[in-house]
Amino acid sequence: MRRKILSFVILFALTGLFAWSPWLTQATASNLAETQFNRAWSGVIDGCGTSGNNLGAKEYRKVPFGAYVILDYQCGLVMPGEPSLHTIVYVTFVGTTFGYPTP
Numbered sequence: 001m002r003r004k005i006l007s008f009v010i011l012f013a014l015t016g017l018f019a020w021s022p023w024l025t026q027a028t029a030s031n032l033a034e035t036q037f038n039r040a041w042s043g044v045i046d047g048c049g050t051s052g053n054n055l056g057a058k059e060y061r062k063v064p065f066g067a068y069v070i071l072d073y074q075c076g077l078v079m080p081g082e083p084s085l086h087t088i089v090y091v092t093f094v095g096t097t098f099g100y101p102t103p
Helices: 002-020 026-040
Strands: 056-063 066-075 085-092
Touching: 026 056, 026 066, 026 085
Parallel strands: none
Antiparallel strands: 056 066, 066 085
16 A cells, blocks of 8 residues: 555656656757757758748747747748748657647
8 A cells, every 4th residue: 555655656746747847948948949840841942940030939938748939930932021930839848849840
């Protein structure tokens, strides 16, 4: 019985730690979102990217088990004054990202 209670307490503590995920700071989540987005588009000619003026991670919102990051990006040949595109990327507590457009 004590072993089951101890196992439950440890499981509850780990779940709470993963939900809080203190290692997922704004800088870390933004870097992971931008890096994985750019890596997905790296081999595409006239693909999308976050390199340029006023592009990249803009907003950060922490949620249980991860964070949401808003990325500004542009695709293809860009005309002067063309507005950037936006996407919301979910970064999990283990560092994987979901929600960005892929080629």
